[in-house]
Amino acid sequence: MKTILSVIRAIVGILFIFSGLVKANDPLGLSYKMQEFFGVWNFHLLDHLTLAFSILMIVFEIVAGVAVLLGWRMKLFSWLLLLLIIFFTFLTGYAYLTGKVRECGCFGDCIPLSAGESFAKDIILLVLILVLFALRSRIRPVASPTVSAALLTMTVVFSVAFQWFVLIHLPYVYCLPYKRGNDLVEKMQSPPGSVPDSTVITLVYNKNGRQLEFGAGAFPADFDSTYHFVNRYDKLVRKGNAEPPIHDFNLVTAGGTDTTQEVLTAKEYKLFLFLRELEEESPSWNKAFSIILTMTRAKRIPIYIITADFENVEAWTVRQGIANAVTVLKCDATAIKTAARANPTLYLIHGSTVKDKWSCADLDAALPSVNELGEQLAAPAQH
Numbered sequence: 001m002k003t004i005l006s007v008i009r010a011i012v013g014i015l016f017i018f019s020g021l022v023k024a025n026d027p028l029g030l031s032y033k034m035q036e037f038f039g040v041w042n043f044h045l046l047d048h049l050t051l052a053f054s055i056l057m058i059v060f061e062i063v064a065g066v067a068v069l070l071g072w073r074m075k076l077f078s079w080l081l082l083l084l085i086i087f088f089t090f091l092t093g094y095a096y097l098t099g100k101v102r103e104c105g106c107f108g109d110c111i112p113l114s115a116g117e118s119f120a121k122d123i124i125l126l127v128l129i130l131v132l133f134a135l136r137s138r139i140r141p142v143a144s145p146t147v148s149a150a151l152l153t154m155t156v157v158f159s160v161a162f163q164w165f166v167l168i169h170l171p172y173v174y175c176l177p178y179k180r181g182n183d184l185v186e187k188m189q190s191p192p193g194s195v196p197d198s199t200v201i202t203l204v205y206n207k208n209g210r211q212l213e214f215g216a217g218a219f220p221a222d223f224d225s226t227y228h229f230v231n232r233y234d235k236l237v238r239k240g241n242a243e244p245p246i247h248d249f250n251l252v253t254a255g256g257t258d259t260t261q262e263v264l265t266a267k268e269y270k271l272f273l274f275l276r277e278l279e280e281e282s283p284s285w286n287k288a289f290s291i292i293l294t295m296t297r298a299k300r301i302p303i304y305i306i307t308a309d310f311e312n313v314e315a316w317t318v319r320q321g322i323a324n325a326v327t328v329l330k331c332d333a334t335a336i337k338t339a340a341r342a343n344p345t346l347y348l349i350h351g352s353t354v355k356d357k358w359s360c361a362d363l364d365a366a367l368p369s370v371n372e373l374g375e376q377l378a379a380p381a382q383h
Contacts, residue, residue: 016065274340
């Protein structure tokens with residue numbers, strides 16, 4: 001029994017530490033996943049707290065894993081682990097059974113699991129933690145209280161510091177489709193050999209106060225003028241796997257023209273400044289951006305400011321006297337949050353390939369890369 005208990009402790013502890021570290025690489029990703037759940041439940045008042053919830057949950061997950069491996073205060077941590085896994089199982093079960101949330105973010109974006117896979121994982125973990133809970137009195141610490149407390153304190157400090165670092169300087173490992181080296185146009189295509197969604201046209205009619213639905217090729221035998229048309233929609237019969245990794249990235253001009261392909265298929269170097277919203281008139285990154293802008297104008301390298309706060313950002317470029325030096329394009333806020341974990345984030349693009357990226361705190365580090373670029377023949381027309 002002692003050996004089995006040790007194996008279970010190792011599995012649970014390592015899984016919690018691994019899960020926490022993967023999510024610590026991108027705490028904003030977990031924050032956005034929480035907002036997705038809150039949106040389904042109409043808890044939007046909590047949206048502004050999700051980043052704090054995310055950081056605390058990740059810290060606790062890593063600390064709990066270390067505590068289990070150390071066997072430290074298991075009477076306390078067995079209760080905390082049990083409550084945590086019940087909460088996680090509820091979330092993954094809700095996502096799996098309702099289909100309202102496709103992925104639960106259990107291992108972040110680096111190891112995507114379907115709702116069903118996440119639910120199965122949590123069921124297994126729940127069983128293992130129930131064993132630990134039942135046998136908690138048999139678990140003995142592997143180190144002295146002083147050493148265990150020191151290790152757990154170091155774990156808390158590391159967990160918080162690492163998350164602080166990636167929030168300022170972008171995720172250490174970027175697992176989303178906008179990572180360095182990816183071709184954005186290629187990522188906007190369906191995967192080779194993928195199967196599209198299978199749908200059927202469904203008609204909705206009203207008859208004698210009752211709403212009836214039937215397929216376009218399966219009209220009722222008594223169909224006549226007593227049936228009154230209400231609606232038609234495409235009903236999903238079988239979910240395919242043809243959704244491209246990037247499916248909501250559209251660059252739209254002030255006039256409403258979609259210029260995504262035009263911008264991305266241009267072969268030259270270009271810079272994208274993803275600015276989800278303008279938070280202040282004179283942001284701290286403005287000085288470095290002004291230097292970059294001067295360098296790119298001399299080299300004829302276009303800069304596109306991609307934003308969900310179009311009117312505000314466009315007015316800001318006028319006040320800054322740079323309206324003729326940049327192109328402001330509209331983009332969905334969700335797409336920007338996926339592409340740019342820091343607000344703003346600067347991308348260096350060659351053709352449609354991401355060559356490098358920098359958070360607003362690291363724009364100075366972009367200067368050497370921009371300076372090394374040669375002069376281009378001509379910048380594309382501004383929109």
